[in-house]
Structures are given as C-alpha cells and as structure tokens.
Amino acid sequence: MATRKDRLSGYFSKFETLTATEQRKIHNRKLRHIIAYAYEKAPAIKKKLDRAKVKPGDLVSVKDLERLPITEKADLVGLQKKNPPFGGLNGVTPDALGRIFISPGPIYEPGERFYEDNRWAQGLFAGGFRAGDLCQITFNFHLVPFGFMLDSSLKLLDCRTIPAGVGSTELQVRIMKDLKVTGFLGTPSFLFSALQKAKEMGFNPKKDLALKTAFVAAEMLTESLRDTLESELGLMVRQSYGTADIGCLGFECIQKNGMHFPDDCIVEIVDPRTGRQCGPGEIGEVVGTCFNKVYPLIRFGSGDLSYLSDEPCLCGRTSPRLMKIVGRVDQMTKVKGMFIHPGLVDTVAAKFNEICACQVVVTREGHQDKMTFRAELSQSCPDPKKWSEALKKVIQEILRVRGEVQILPKGSLPKEAKKIEDQRVWE
Ligand SMILES: [Zn+2]
Structure with missing residues (x-):
C-alpha cells in the first residue's frame, strides 16, 4: 500500500514535465491530426469549419483555433434535432460505440468501447491515488458518463473500485468502514455528509475509516470545507474540473494553487466577445478541444468563466493552471x-x-x-x-x-x- 510520501510524489505521464515548447509541439501535432480526422468523419465538424471558411490544413497550431466559433452545450440540442441522434458529432458509426450516455435536454453522447483517455487518471494521480487503492465512486453511474469515466480511469492506475453511485449515506459509510476504503470520489458536500453520518453512527472518522485521499468535483470546494474534511478525516482532498461531454479540463496537484491542464486535450480561455485567446489573468470562457476520435469536440465551451496562470508550480508540472471559476458566461x-x-x-x-x-x-x-x-x-x-x-x-x-x-x-x-x-x- 502506498505511503504518504509515495502519494505526494511522481507524475502519471511524462508529458506533465515537458517544457512549454515541447508540449505545444505535441498539441499542435495532435490538433492537426484530430481536425483532419473529424473533418472527414464527423459532419458537424466539417460544417463548423466550412462555415468559418477554414480548411483543415489552415489549422496548424493551437493559436489557429481562434478562427473557429465556440460550440456551446445548448447548441447540441439543436444539432441533434436536425441530425439525430448525435448531431453529426460522432467520429465513428453508432454501431461501433461502447455506451450511449444521456444528459438533460436530452442530449445523447457517444461513449467509446475502449476508454483510453488518461486525463482524469492524471488528476487522480496528482491527488494522491496510487495502485492498490480501494476507491468508492459516489458519482452517478445512471445515464451520465462521469461514474464510468472515473471507474475506467482508476483502472489505468491499477486501483480497485466500488461503483457506489449517489445517495444512501449510511450504507456508504458502512461500506467505507467494512471494506477499508482508501480513496473517495464524489462531491465535497457528500463527503461532508458522510463525515457527519460516521460521527452519528458512533465512529471516530479518523480512526475507524481508512481514507487516505479524496477526489472531489462537480461543486465548488471552499477552503474552509477542505480544511474540515482534511483534518477530521485525516486525508487529502483535491479537486478536478471538467464537463460530462469533454471530460477533464483541470486538476489540482499537491500544491492546491489552481488546476493544471491535463495533457490530452487543449484548454483555452477565450474572450466570448471575440473568440480571441486570453492571456494569463484575463477572464474568459473555459473552452476545450479533445482528441477523442469517438466524440471529437472542437472548441467546445464549458459555459464557465475563469482565468489561467502560467507561473511555475512547485510540483514540477509545467502546464498552465486554471484558477478559480468566477461565474457563468450566461451571467454576462x-x-x-x-x-x-x-x-x-x-x-x-x-x-x-x-x-x-x-x-x-x-x-x-x-x-x-x-x-x-x-x-x-x-x-x-x-x-x-x-x-x-x-x-x-x-x-x-x-x-x-x-x-x-x-x-x-x-x-x-x-x-x-x-x-x-x-x-x-x-x-
Ligand atoms: Zn502543481
């Protein structure tokens, strides 16, 4: 079993410590590749480029993405109505899919047969998850992809999983205690409810539970809540950021000073007024481009506003960091x-x-x-x-x-x- 020292050191992927120039080169190459692929296989991407009068060969670097409009989640509803079920955004034929997920709308999302995306895995590793951990996933496995994404990502780390899903706090605490769960995945508020429930059930949360690390997402984590959880449960709590459609767009490391961009996608902060990429400190929409051939989302808007920092991080990871989410684009x-x-x-x-x-x-x-x-x-x-x-x-x-x-x-x-x-x- 991993020691505390193991949990605080190392990287999941070699990419994480490359220089900015090396990372940019790889991103540019992957971008050219996915654009060429998606232009041919996903009619909605072809249309997006054609409308912007951009040819696949024009997009050679991340900077060139500025020439494309942002696709918002709300646009998916219209696209799917016109061209069901995936709005022409699927990069493989429907019979080659592994799963189909459904977000409110309803919006249908193609899911791959073999999960290779290592972005959540990078975040989990940075948050101290290690091989051998027994992990309780309290995110939803029902209709939406997040539970499955995390389950597959933990496998990439050689962790074992309990697909607990949401709710039933008392049962969840019982599972944590009986099976000596070391890793928790869920919302910060649910972890807090579990802590309270454990006390109600007469347990000493620090002694009777074996939790070592918690991966939280989908809600704002305040520093005071983090402090309470870390001190009362004796674990570390790190957060990640992303959307169900595009996956992970940021994760905290041990330094907890913003969320590193994962390597296998392009994260931009974009001025929604102009489509221009923002520099460090400038507030804009968090926009992602992923290299997923099953569901190639190019310049997909999260609807969240944030800003980035490119100050070096003591953990050694060289990617910029997404700082806090400051609001929603629709509040503008x-x-x-x-x-x-x-x-x-x-x-x-x-x-x-x-x-x-x-x-x-x-x-x-x-x-x-x-x-x-x-x-x-x-x-x-x-x-x-x-x-x-x-x-x-x-x-x-x-x-x-x-x-x-x-x-x-x-x-x-x-x-x-x-x-x-x-x-x-x-x-
Ligand atoms: Zn860091």
Missing part, C-alpha cells in the same frame, strides 16, 4: 456594447480595501445605456469626490465601460442583491 450582461460579468465587478471591488459590498446597476437614459457602480464602504470616506474618480478610473480599465459611482453606507445593499442589476426596459 451587455452594456454599451461591452460584455460585463459578476467576476469582473468583483475584480474592480477587490482593488479597493474599503469596499465591503458592491453592485452594478444598468439603466437606460434616452437611447443610451447607463452604468452605475454602487460601492458600499466599510468606513466613511474623507474625500468622496477624489475617491469616486479613482474608482471610475479602475472601472474604465477593467470593465472597459465608463460608469458613474454611487457611494453607500455600510449595510445598504441587501445580501441577496444581484451583482449586476439590469433595470433596462426594452420597448
């Missing part, structure tokens, strides 16, 4: 032709220590949009005029829209106030 609001979203409003507020709450209100005056930044201050402002000017400057820089400033005393904004309140009436 267009003001004077520019998209703003709650994450950007918070970025403005974070520049001023004295702002304890804020809200942007968008109204219409004549035929013009008007934006007011309402800032609630923790203390009174000695020179409101000067302070407002400083705030206006930051608003212009970050939101790229000119705005008015309204200073409010502490406690004025209700807790449930929307970050962006759109009061415009359209006749």
